[in-house]
Amino acid sequence: MKQELSSVHPEAIIGANVTISPFVTIDKNVVIGDNTYIYPNAVILEGARIGKNCRIFPNAVLSAIPQDLKFKGEETTCEIGDNTTIRECVTINRGTASKGKTIVGSDCLVMAYSHIAHDCIIKNQVIIGNASQLAGEVEVDDYAILSGGTLVHQFSRIGKHVMIQGGSRVGKDIPPYVIVGRDPITYSGINIVGLKRRRFTSEQITAIQEIYRILYQSGMNNSAAVKCIEANIPEGPEKEEILYFITNSQRGIVRGYLE
Numbered sequence: 001m002k003q004e005l006s007s008v009h010p011e012a013i014i015g016a017n018v019t020i021s022p023f024v025t026i027d028k029n030v031v032i033g034d035n036t037y038i039y040p041n042a043v044i045l046e047g048a049r050i051g052k053n054c055r056i057f058p059n060a061v062l063s064a065i066p067q068d069l070k071f072k073g074e075e076t077t078c079e080i081g082d083n084t085t086i087r088e089c090v091t092i093n094r095g096t097a098s099k100g101k102t103i104v105g106s107d108c109l110v111m112a113y114s115h116i117a118h119d120c121i122i123k124n125q126v127i128i129g130n131a132s133q134l135a136g137e138v139e140v141d142d143y144a145i146l147s148g149g150t151l152v153h154q155f156s157r158i159g160k161h162v163m164i165q166g167g168s169r170v171g172k173d174i175p176p177y178v179i180v181g182r183d184p185i186t187y188s189g190i191n192i193v194g195l196k197r198r199r200f201t202s203e204q205i206t207a208i209q210e211i212y213r214i215l216y217q218s219g220m221n222n223s224a225a226v227k228c229i230e231a232n233i234p235e236g237p238e239k240e241e242i243l244y245f246i247t248n249s250q251r252g253i254v255r256g257y258l259e
Helices: 193-195 202-217 222-232 238-248
Strands: 049-050 062-063 077-080 091-095 101-104 176-183 186-190
Touching: 049 062, 062 077, 077 091, 091 101, 186 193, 186 202, 193 202, 202 222, 202 238, 222 238
Parallel strands: 049 077, 062 091, 077 101
Antiparallel strands: 176 186
């Protein structure tokens, strides 16, 4: 359903049962999936790819050009997965030549006044709290929760099932399954409540706890801790996930609270 008071470019591809409220602007080279609801005053610019069953709230701006001086007008996209909600005044910029796209996955909630910069990759089931700000090329893995007012430095990575305390400043990589907070930001334990909600077994949670005990409480440096984890923790997907994340960190991981 399209309102006469909205502005929809004739080349935009609009799916079935899409609701376009008054005063919405939809640019050329935009694709919007079935059953998406776009509230008044939302702005969807060139390069947007929006999935099915999404909700785009008032004054959100999707796929604006990057706030990056290296951007030279190249054709890039801003891609939003199915069943994702974008709340009031959220801004999500499209990509640059670096990755060519900014991605927000499926079943995500991006709360009001948040910003997701160029070339970020936000995976599925992620919650980004009110007024959080993600700089360019940040990566956030599945089921992570960034509480309100979180600031994330460019190129930082946030692992699966992470919980970040509100108002945190993230300048290092945050490995999977943990809670981080305090100022400056530090490891604060594993995300037991989140893991139980997602049906992790007691054995899985115990293994994760032991891995992080070695990493953060044994007094070893990261290299020695990784070797100890490899030698002493039984094989499993959680161990593999954590070790892969740590050994591939370019910025280094968040420090522990005993350091």
